[in-house]
Every structure is written in C-alpha cells, then in structure tokens.
Amino acid sequence: MTSTAALTWFARHELRLAWREWLAMMTAGRRGRKRRAVVGLIAFAAIMHLPAYAVIGRFADLQAPLDKSTLIVITATIFLAWALMLSQAIESVTRVFYARADLDLIMSSPVRLANVFSVRIAAIALSVIAMALLLSTPFVDVLVIGGGIRWLAAYGVVIAIGLSAAAAAIAVTIVLFRLIGPSRTRLVAQILAAIIGAGFVIALQIAAILSYGTLSRFAVLTSDAAAAFAPDIESVLWWPARAALGDGEALLLLLAGGLVLLGAVMAMFSASFADTVVGVSANAAPAHQGSRTKAFRAGSPQRALRWKEFVLLRRDPWLVSQTLMQLLYLVPPALMLWRSFSDSSAAIVLITPVIVMAAGQLAGGLAWLTISGEDAADLVATAPLPASRVTRAKIEVVLIIIGAIFAPLVTALLFASPLQAAVTALAVAIAAASATAIQLWFRVQARRSQFRRRQTSSRLATFAEAFSSIGWAATAALALAIPLAALISGLMTAGILAATWKISPRRA
Amino acid sequence: MKPAPSALQVRGLTKRFERLAVDALDLTIRSGEFYALVGPNGAGKTTTLRMVAGLSRPDAGSVAVFGIDALSEPVAAKQMMAWVSDEPMIYDKLTPLEYLEFVAGLWGIDAAVSQPSAHNLLVSLGLGPHLHERCEGFSKGMRQKVALAGALVHDPQLIILDEPLTGLDAVSARHVKGLLGDRVRSGCTVIMTTHILEVAERMADRIGVIAAGRLVAEGTLTELRQQNGHNDTSLEDLFIALVDTEAAAA
Secondary structure, three states, rough: OHHHHHHHHHHHHHHHHHHHHHHHHOOOOOOHHHHHHHHHHHHHHHHHHHHHHHHHHHHHOOOOOOOOOHHHHHHHHHHHHHHHHHHHHHHHHHHHHOOOOOOOHHHOOOOHHHHHHHHHHHHHHHHHHHHHHHHHHHHHHHHHHHHHHHHHHHHHHHHHHHHHHHHHHHHHHHHHHHHHHHHHHHHHHHHHHHHHHHHHHHHHHHHHHHHHOOOHHHHOOOHHHHHHHHHOOHHHHHHHHHOOOOOHHHHHHHHHHHHHHHHHHHHHHHHHHHHHHHHHHOOOOOOOOOOOOOHHHOOOOOHHHHHHHHHHHHHOOHHHHHHHHHHHHHHHHHHHHHHOOOOOOHHHHHHHHHHHHHHHHHHHHHHHHHHHOOOOOOHHHHOOOOOOOHHHHHHHHHHHHHHHHHHHHHHHHHOOOOHHHHHHHHHHHHHHHHHHHHHHHOOOOOOOOHHHHHHHOHOOOOOHHHHHHHHHHHHHHOOOOHHHHHHHHHHHHHHHHHHHHOOOOOOO | OOOOOOOEEEEEEEOOOOEEEEEEEEEOOOOEEEEEEEEEOOOOHHHHHHHHHHOOOOOOOEEEOEEEEEOOOOHHHOOOEEEEOOOOOOOOOOOHHHHHHHHHOOOOOOOOHHHHHHHHHHHOOOHHHHHOOHHHHHHHHHHHHHHHHHHHHHOOEEEEEEEEOOOOOOOHHHHHHHHHHHHHHOOEEEEEEOHHHHHHHHHHHEEEEEEEEEEEEEEEEHHHHHHHOOOOOOOHHHHHHHHHHHHHHO
C-alpha cells in the first residue's frame, strides 16, 4: 500500500470510528435504535428552531457596519461558541490519549506514526466541527430565513473557529502533558475543559453582578464601559463578527487562519504525538500510596458501605470535578447573596431556583455514582444484607453530601430571609430526593469510569431528572412570589415524577 | 441421629436466557469437600454458580446451603458463602487492606478479628509489599489475589470460585491452590469451576462434568474413569470423551 493510500484508508477508519462512537452515544450503545436516533435528532433540530428564533430571530436584520456594542455582543457569542468547542476538543484529545483501545495496535504497526497521528488530529477537528455545525444549524437557519443567504457565511465561521479550537486543544493538552506529566494531564485537561465551557458565562455573570447587580450576561457586554474599552471598528478582533454577517474577505481570512493554525499544530506535534502516547501508557496507573495501617473501623454493614462511598468519591478527583462542576453555576448567585447584604435587592429571590436546580442535578450525578456505578457489584450483591439496606446506605451518602454542600448556602440565606431559607431548604430536599429516586428507578449496572456516559444509558431518565430539577426550582421561586402558581407548578412536577415512575423499568 | 446437612444441595435448578442455560440440574456437595465443576464454554457452570451465590434468580428449582433455603433466606445463606468471579471486581481507589476492611464490614466481622486476618491473608498471597497501594495499578493477577483475600477474610464455610486461577502466574497459582487446600483441610467447602483440568485432577475430591446445562458425569477421578471404562486415562481425555458423547447425543 502506498503512503497516500494508507493515509486515506486510515482516515476512512477514523471517520468510521467517530461515526460509530457518536451513534453509540445517541443510541446508548443499543443496536436497532439507529433509525429512532436519526428521527429523534431531526425532530430535535426542528424543535430547536423555535428557541433559536426566540433567542436570535430579532438579529436577522442586522447590517454592516455595526456599532461597537453589537460587535461586542456578536464577538462574545462567537467566543463563547469557540470556548465550548475548545472544551469539547480537549475532551476528544484526552480520549484519544487515554481511552482508545487501538493505540497499541497502531504503535506496533509498520506505518509512519507522524502521518497517522496527523490524520487523527484532523479527525478530532472534523468531529468537533461536525458537532458544532449540527448545534448551530437551527440558529443559522433562523438568521438565513429572516435575513437572507448572506448569513450562510456563519457556517464558515463555525468551521473556522472549529479548526482553531481543535488546534488550541491539541497544543494545550500536549503542553500540559509536558509540564505536569501524563497522570495529571487527564484530570487537569478535563477540569480545564469544563471550566472553559462554563467559565466564560459565569465570568460575565459575576462581572454583571459586581457592576450592575443583575444576573444578565448582556449587561456588561452592552455597557458604555465595554464599548469604551473595546478596540477600534477596524480591529482584527471583529473579523469573526464581520465574517458571520457575510463579509467574504473576513471569512476567507478566518478560514485560512484556522487551517494554518491546525496545519502548524500538526507539523509541530504529530511527530511527538507517539512519544506522548507512549508516556501515557507507561504512566497510566501510578502507584498511589494510601495511608499507613489504621485500625479497621467497627460498625454495621451500612456504615461500611457509606465509608466506602465517601472514600471512593474523595479519591477520584476526576469524578469529583465532573460532579461538582455544576456547582460552578452557584458562584454567581452566591456572589449576589453576598452583595444583597449591603443593598437589599429583590433579585435575591432568583438565588432559590439556582440553588434548587444545582441540588437536583448534583444529587442525580451522585445517585448515579453510588447506585449504578458500583465497581464490585457481585461483592455487594453476595453480602449478607438485604438489597434495601444497601440502597438505603447509598441514598444516605447522596443526601449527606447534598446537605453538607447546601446547608451553608441555606444558612446564609436565613440571615437575609428566613422564609426564603425555609422554602429553599425544602425544595433542595425534594429536588435531591426526586433526582435520587429517578436514578433508582432507572438504575443500570455500570463502572464508575462510565460516569460521563450516564446520560446516554437512559435518555428518559436524563430528561426526567432535568425536568424534575427545573420543575422544583420553578416551584420554589413561585412559592416566594405567587404561591398559587407554585401549587400548580409543584403538582405538574409531581406529575412528571409519577409518569417517570410509571414507565420506569424498576416498576415493570 | 440426623445426618449433617450437605454444604450445598441443588435440586431441579433451571435457568433460561435465550436458550436453556441450566436444565433441571441436581447437585449435592458434601461439607468439607473440594468440588471441581468442569465443562465446555457455555455449558452452564457460571450460571449455576451465580444462582447458588444469589446473583441470579433461577426460573425453577431449589438451592440449600448447609440446610438453609438460599432462595427464601438469602441473607442467612450469604452469611456462610463467599463468591469469587473470574473477572476480579474490586475498587481501584482502595488499597488491598481497605478493600478487605470493607468486605469484613459488609459481613459484620469484628474489626479486632478481621484486621490481623486481612493482613495475614494478603501477606500469604504475596501482596505484602502492596498493602498500602491503591489497586488501580495492579495487574490482573494481583487484583484476583485481592478479590480472593476478600472472599476469605470473613471466614466463609462455602467458597464458590469461578475460574479463580485465570491470569495468575505459576507462583501465584500455587499460592492460591495452597490457600484453598488449607481451607478445605480446616473444614471449609470449596466449589470451583476451572478450564485447567490438571488443577481439577490434582486438587478436587470430586469432579462434576457439566454440558448443555446438565450434569453428565460426577465422582472422583477413579470413579469417572471406571464409569467410562478408561482405567488409566487422564481427566482431559475423559472430559473430551464425555463432552463429545453429550454433543453427539444432543
């Protein structure tokens, strides 16, 4: 086989793998669901046009030249998309380094590794761009329908920022690898990916709260201060915004820049990719020294189970980071709470739904880890205690952690408004219990390391968990503002839970 | 005087997945016996033992462990049993000592008894230098030894092992065999599935041959030879003859 033919063959192999991984993600790994997944995806994309219209429809008539505030908002939105793509690309790169089972085969084959890894880098870029195109389609469609075909250039912007995000992700991961070593890179890269994904939105919210006392992200972007600080209209910084509006020259320059960047990364890192991979496999499982001999703890089997769950959570920083990442979203409302002590803003009511929502989502993640993510399922199943006691011990762990995390926030709220604190505490307990119950009804046996895939094991459970958290968050907020509406919202959420239970496999 | 109950009595045990996996199986294992269950892949060995251990519910039949009905009183039956599967399922983030502490806690063993026992077990299995290392870096053989130590730390009267020697090197395999032999000599009952017929031949008091979910032959090696009219043949030859006969009959 010639070198070109080998590369083409390998590129086809990579694309097939990427397609199957994506399909497995969409179908939860179950065969025979391909058609349903495709139909579901098309339906989802069609439905997404509605919120896309609500969010972006009014901007379809925008024409160049734009004022600075508009340029800032568009550029910030594109930067947010880039940050999310970077986050996804970092995850893809770490997956290639740490999770692909074919690395030994590739490394031991007689092909030129630099070429093979160039293809793999290109495949990462392609998968990131494909996903971004898929998600951006409803938004661009709305703009094209409302503002004309010039908005098709927005697809080009998505491709350009996808190329640069993939290039940046590979560079960041390899630099991290060299700076902190293979064992820490996985954790740091994945935390980085999550922080990059959420950080930009949160930073804007924090800036808005500190400056304007509001949770709106646009308050900072449309402020006079931002306009004064922003560079001149002709600046390179506005190229993505101009390109999205149909400026052909800016778009070509962006696409060329993205390709050059990715090409440069390939040229610089493809050759050393192999060394990096070897480094990862050589250090995949570093020997962690545990504590020296301590006396065995006495107590009941349930105590042993609780202790095990706490130790496993504490010792897995990756899982902890994945689980607690949702708490990042609590930073802005916590900041707002702190500010409300100095000026009694009515906006403090907004804190309750955010806290309740975070509690529900966190409880769902923890419940999956403790109930479904049991690495020694046979051992626990053969232990001489009833299954109900095992389950109870695991639920206790979830509720203890939720209590420990949210009690300080509720206590702080107590000083601002005792009624709001009471409502928040009750709603946190109900949201956590609901999310835990859903995980219990939809439990599946899995390894803890499959945590990231938990959403794909049951789409129904994922949606039910999200709707339940949103429902209880809305109910709590309404209880503070319009109690009668809270009753209706509460009943609807309870109805969602009842319907979820009715169709859950545990009941069947 | 009433005779002591068998360590395990299985009657009419049946399990069907897409096909019949275990077909009305009867099995009696005496207390203090080392019993090896052998059979070709897919014969129903693991399914049988999983039902005995309470990991899977039979479609029909009964399981009694030391006279206790394991289906109606699973907790009491499990208190006396230990299960080790061929795929060691342990916690990566715990050290071997911590894993054994957890297992002892699950079985409600007094910490004062379980701690020295755990230490001794791990040292005897060659894991002394790794007592305080997390299991995530362990080889399959080391993980298997940790799982085995976990099964022994609560001093079970019936140990059920599914291919326990898979992945072990010769030295480790000898350690494990020695440990199991010691347990049997102290009155414990061991049931083991294995593909290594030489192990069954050397260690087992009795051997059961299972094919297509049914017990097709059972006895000591000598009895099996006599049953099949081959007085000086190896277990491997006997096994192949038995399985071939069964396949031809099916």
